[in-house]
Amino acid sequence: MLKKEQNDLLTQTGPGTPMGQLFRRYWLPALLTEELPEPECPPVRVKLLSERLLAWRDTQGRYALTDEFCAHRGVSLWFGRNEESGLRCSYHGWKYDHTGQCIEVPSEPTESGFCQTIKLASYPLVERGGVLWAYMGPPELQPPLPEWEFATVPSDRRFVSKRLQESNWLQALEGGIDSSHVSFLHRGEINKDPLFKGSRGNQYNLADARPVFEVVESPGGLYIGARRNAEQGNYYWRVTQWVIPCFTMIPPRADHPVHGHFWIPIDDEQCWTWSFDYKVTRPLSPLELQSLREGKGVHAACAPGTFRPLANKDNDYLMDRAAQKRGETFSGVHGFGMQDASLQESMGPVVDRTKENLVSTDNGIIMARHRLLRSVKAMVEKHVTPPGLDIAHQRCRSAAVVLPPDQPFKDAAKAALVVQDDHEHVTV
Ligand code: FES
Numbered sequence: 001m002l003k004k005e006q007n008d009l010l011t012q013t014g015p016g017t018p019m020g021q022l023f024r025r026y027w028l029p030a031l032l033t034e035e036l037p038e039p040e041c042p043p044v045r046v047k048l049l050s051e052r053l054l055a056w057r058d059t060q061g062r063y064a065l066t067d068e069f070c071a072h073r074g075v076s077l078w079f080g081r082n083e084e085s086g087l088r089c090s091y092h093g094w095k096y097d098h099t100g101q102c103i104e105v106p107s108e109p110t111e112s113g114f115c116q117t118i119k120l121a122s123y124p125l126v127e128r129g130g131v132l133w134a135y136m137g138p139p140e141l142q143p144p145l146p147e148w149e150f151a152t153v154p155s156d157r158r159f160v161s162k163r164l165q166e167s168n169w170l171q172a173l174e175g176g177i178d179s180s181h182v183s184f185l186h187r188g189e190i191n192k193d194p195l196f197k198g199s200r201g202n203q204y205n206l207a208d209a210r211p212v213f214e215v216v217e218s219p220g221g222l223y224i225g226a227r228r229n230a231e232q233g234n235y236y237w238r239v240t241q242w243v244i245p246c247f248t249m250i251p252p253r254a255d256h257p258v259h260g261h262f263w264i265p266i267d268d269e270q271c272w273t274w275s276f277d278y279k280v281t282r283p284l285s286p287l288e289l290q291s292l293r294e295g296k297g298v299h300a301a302c303a304p305g306t307f308r309p310l311a312n313k314d315n316d317y318l319m320d321r322a323a324q325k326r327g328e329t330f331s332g333v334h335g336f337g338m339q340d341a342s343l344q345e346s347m348g349p350v351v352d353r354t355k356e357n358l359v360s361t362d363n364g365i366i367m368a369r370h371r372l373l374r375s376v377k378a379m380v381e382k383h384v385t386p387p388g389l390d391i392a393h394q395r396c397r398s399a400a401v402v403l404p405p406d407q408p409f410k411d412a413a414k415a416a417l418v419v420q421d422d423h424e425h426v427t428v
């Protein structure tokens with residue numbers, strides 16, 4: 001349970017808010033590289049942290065992320081003409097370069113120098129690992145480029161997707177670190193989905209619906225250990241990584257690609273669910289790629305040319321009561337991604353956390369909230385650099401292991417929780 005002020009603080013990320021300041025310290029996934037495929041391609045509207053921006057590429061192919069609206073009289077530059085190293089407003093022809101600098105005001109004499117006084121808000125946008133990352137914070141605090149492992153493996157070993165989620169970012173994140181719902185919500189999918197089936201861990205998941213959580217602070221956030229019974233008194237541990245503010249990596253299953261998410265606020269009532277899958281030592285197989293493209297695993301099929309899932313709140317997520325009754329799916333919604341999103345969106349755009357009744361399996365969520373609150377406070381009041389910016393915090397991994405009962409996961413699985421070059425994740 002949170003007080004109203006705490007809930008507001010964690011869920012509001014617009015300009016000037018404390019949580020907005022925290023998010024603005026990181027490189028955030030903003031677009032898939034394929035959304036801006038070539039020089040002078042059509043610009044793309046991007047709303048991030050409640051700011052309306054435009055992403056585009058100039059004649060030289062340079063990436064730009066600028067204010068969406070013309071400084072003259074506020075027309076959307078999405079209607080602009082992308083021409084000769086700049087974007088020209090379609091209304092009266094003012095032209096801007098990739099840094100947002102106004103370079104031409106046709107109605108004014110060039111000698112007046114007027115256009116030099118006009119500059120749009122603009123943020124760095126860089127390509128890495130199939131993703132265009134934006135940095136919206138103070139230029140003097142810009143961190144090194146992100147080093148998440150999925151973004152550093154060769155491109156044939158990775159798949160990344162994004163989809164619209166019609167809820168605040170925090171309730172989406174809280175679903176991502178809540179390992180206990182897997183035994184319920186996803187139980188129909190776990191042995192069927194091509195990106196999950198066949199792992200020994202699945203049986204432990206299904207057989208033991210009362211996981212014991214052990215949550216330990218990590219350098220960048222939390223290790224969220226979920227313990228279930230395995231054979232001969234041993235424990236099956238699933239260790240999820242959460243790195244501040246919104247990166248998670250789900251523990252692996254057998255040799256399947258490893259997946260995880262970012263939840264990036266669009267505004268306070270919507271976020272982008274970014275999902276990635278990757279392998280360290282081998283390319284994704286044709287079957288894996290096909291399944292990923294179809295929206296299997298943690299991804300979701302979207303309407304062609306859009307990032308809105310085909311199953312969405314307007315069609316009740318294609319609820320299938322017959323499948324629910326047969327036990328084929330627990331909730332009646334198909335697919336991991338939309339099972340999660342449907343329930344998280346059902347809480348309303350921003351859930352009222354003053355009314356919750358939390359239990360011990362919510363420990364990961366409770367600790368994540370507290371760590372976020374502490375990090376924001378320390379950053380705002382004492383200028384302390386928040387966790388998750390250090391490259392070492394990003395070089396982390398999730399793990400699935402079976403351990404004897406006397407071995408704490410954080411010691412026994414220590415090496416498995418950091419990147420080991422050229423070795424796969426530790427998995428069951
Ligand atoms: S509104 Fe853009 S040039 Fe006038």
Ligand SMILES: [Fe+2]
Pocket residue numbers: 175181182185186336340
């Ligand atoms: Fe889930």
